[in-house]
Amino acid sequence: MEQCAGSGGTEPGHGGLGKLQAWEPGAADERCESACDSAYGSGLLESFSSRCSLAESGGDEAAEPAEPEERFEPWSYLSDEGDTFLHLCIIHEEERLALAFISQSETAYLNWQNDLFQTPLHLAIYTQQANVVRQLVLKGADAGLQDRNGNTALHLACQYGLEGCLRALTQPASAKELALVGCNTADVLATQNLERHNWQGLTCLHVAVLCRREEIVQQLLETGAKINTQDATSGRTALHLAVELGEAGLVRRLLRAGGDVDAPMYNGCTPLHLAVGRLDAPLAAALYQAGADPLRPNLEQETPLDLANSNSVLELWPFDDLRLRGRPVM
The missing domain is CATH 1.25.40.20 (Ankyrin repeat-containing domain)
Structure with missing residues (x-):
């Protein structure tokens, strides 16, 4: 699939995230070609519970006592590529674990940018996890942060025709969502800046037009794009x-x-x-x-x-x- 003209080069996701190809029109139900393959295998996530506690020493009394395994601290974990543990949860589509981390995270952690300036929100768009996208913005993640190409999460959702992710980024919070996040204001979601340009000088609406995303264009106009x-x-x-x-x-x-x-x-x-x-x-x-x-x-x-x-x-x-x-x- 060819990349839509003029929308900017798609940055591979970190930890070995493969090259993303732009979707053809009508391919909104297909998975992005984004081989989310981290240099840190998903085994790290699978063994998370066991690594969070000290290993018990055992065996024969005469045997040398085993040294306790170093306690794994997910909150301070950072890969060589600048990915946090939350980045990896999203890359490997471990949704339940990602949502658990999001619910307990400070805003600064949610907005951490890896070496390609990708936030967890960028990666949730790449992997089409609309539920994760929604929880991130409800918890205060900044949708205006730009990756190395100047693309916000909104730019990416428009480029790849992700209507569900775009709604997750822009819809006002419902009463149920307000109750879940423990907030009593209808302004949980900050007003999204739909006029921000990426490094090619394009707004989200420009990207949607260049990629021939008619439904995304309509959605942006209804959301308030100029x-x-x-x-x-x-x-x-x-x-x-x-x-x-x-x-x-x-x-x-x-x-x-x-x-x-x-x-x-x-x-x-x-x-x-x-x-x-x-x-x-x-x-x-x-x-x-x-x-x-x-x-x-x-x-x-x-x-x-x-x-x-x-x-x-x-x-x-x-x-x-x-x-x-x-x-x-x-």
């Missing part, structure tokens, strides 16, 4: 990206949601400039009918109409009713 936020590299909005991909369904969805049809990039190009440049007549028609201005110049003083004329495909574009000072342009 539809006209520009990327940090070229000033493209989600609508620009959808036009560049030739995704008519996403373009229509974004237009219905209030996408600015004349939003300029840093070079002044609007979505209509891009549609005309791609020789995409259906998208140009959709944008024009939505109110796009065919006479709006970019920084080089070229209008979409100029581009259509220079491409010798003017007859393809739906500008036949265009008037300038009351007179038809064509």
Whole structure:
């Protein structure tokens, strides 16, 4: 499976977590290809209870007394790659043990970042453990922390089309959840920053569009993502990206949601400039009918109409009713 264009390289998880491949559309029920194989085998988790107590010395009285095994302290454990014991529980999908640790952990422990700057929350997204994701955020884990690629847990959930994990990150706490975490406020979940850019300058909405995740796009918009936020590299909005991909369904969805049809990039190009440049007549028609201005110049003083004329495909574009000072342009 190919990685979605422009969403950023996926960082292998720590302790030998294999390369994650982006999901194809419709593959939301498949497991991420993330071979969560720690250099510290799962035997460490399986033998946890026995390692938490001193080994009893036994055998023949005449035998040399066995030295007691050193007590294993999971709270102070840290692997060579910077993983805490909770990181390893999540990597090996030991959910019950992970939830037990989360329930007793201080916030600083929950937000520990390994050598790849991955928190337990990042790894819970990679391994699709929505229940663990939910418990982490209810306990105060910071969903805004960024990994080595600048991706938050929200970016990753959008990239891989994990609707359940996205809901776990963003839904308000229910009365039952409030009772379980011992809190009497409805603001247990801090407002998520949906506008944070990763190191490629992309917000969660940009990533969802680039990965063609229509349902994730809708979920983000309903959660409060700003539809006209520009990327940090070229000033493209989600609508620009959808036009560049030739995704008519996403373009229509974004237009219905209030996408600015004349939003300029840093070079002044609007979505209509891009549609005309791609020789995409259906998208140009959709944008024009939505109110796009065919006479709006970019920084080089070229209008979409100029581009259509220079491409010798003017007859393809739906500008036949265009008037300038009351007179038809064509």
